[in-house]
């Protein structure tokens with residue numbers, strides 16, 4: 001059976017809406033299990049199959065080498081691919097700024113700020129279901145952490161990196177916002193991973209919420225906050241809205257892949273609360289803690305208290 005015919009022969013499963021309060025139906029599991037039992041028909045849904053079913057197909061397809069070896073190879077490949085993606089993203093924005101396709105270095109930095117973390121957590125499903133997968137994934141921010149430290153102390157000079165992720169082009173700046181950013185990604189990968197909404201929401205608020213606040217606030221932030229003349233209503237409102245929408249979108253993405261099931265109404269209420277708390281904290285006129293620490297940490301705490309995992 002050639003490729004197209006094979007794909008067309010696949011029964012079109014309707015993945016139960018991730019917001020359904022009832023767990024995956026037995027008939028769905030049974031049908032998908034039947035489908036996965038035959039390696040030749042590893043369906044396009046393999047990627048989207050609930051993790052517990054994926055283990056069987058992985059074992060089926062790696063009987064010769066053993067499931068552990070298959071998972072190790074999968075995680076090593078995924079780590080290499082995401083590392084390459086991280087390097088390419090920074091290089092791409094460096095080139096766009098160099099060629100004046102992005103007129104402002106700050107805009108370039110903020111787009112790297114928004115995209116890096118969101119694409120990173122979006123890549124989590126390509127890692128295996130092994131217990132070690134989260135540690136492989138955390139290698140990406142860890143190696144970027146080392147890169148920031150080495151360049152931050154000017155042990156080497158990566159001009160493209162400095163230009164793409166610093167405000168003023170000083171290498172020491174790499175040791176503040178960017179370093180805090182990757183440390184949070186390591187923490188969320190190892191502690192929460194893709195099994196909990198907490199880490200996903202924290203990264204979404206740090207990247208989507210805090211990142212957009214700067215872009216919108218700098219451009220449309222004429223009306224300053226009464227208690228902080230450096231922050232504006234436009235920046236804070238955009239942080240709340242974008243942080244909320246990106247968090248909901250990322251939770252939908254992971255729940256549609258079967259990592260967890262969430263009740264829509266409760267999730268909207270809880271994420272709105274997390275986004276509100278993070279937005280208020282970000283707007284405070286304190287310089288005690290970098291936003292890349294305070295925003296994800298307060299999001300983590302609020303999400304843990306509301307989602308309980």
Ligand SMILES: C/C(=C\COP(=O)(O)O)CCC[C@H](C)CCC[C@H](C)CCCC(C)C
Pocket residue numbers: 082083085086089090109110112113115116117119120123140141144164165166176177178181182185291292
């Ligand atoms: C610009 C960044 C932080 C600065 O924040 P702020 O000072 O504006 O508040 C982000 C720094 C990103 C870092 C250099 C690279 C991180 C890569 C990430 C771990 C993996 C991305 C992989 C994906 C495939 C792009």
Ligand SMILES: Nc1ccn([C@@H]2O[C@H](COP(=O)(O)OP(=O)(O)O)[C@@H](O)[C@H]2O)c(=O)n1
Pocket residue numbers: 177210213214215216217218221230231232233234235236239282283291
């Ligand atoms: N809530 C916010 C956040 C930022 N901003 C604007 O974005 C600029 C940078 O914000 P920021 O110092 O929080 O930037 P980062 O620390 O996130 O890099 C501020 O000086 C404001 O012009 C805003 O107007 N309202």
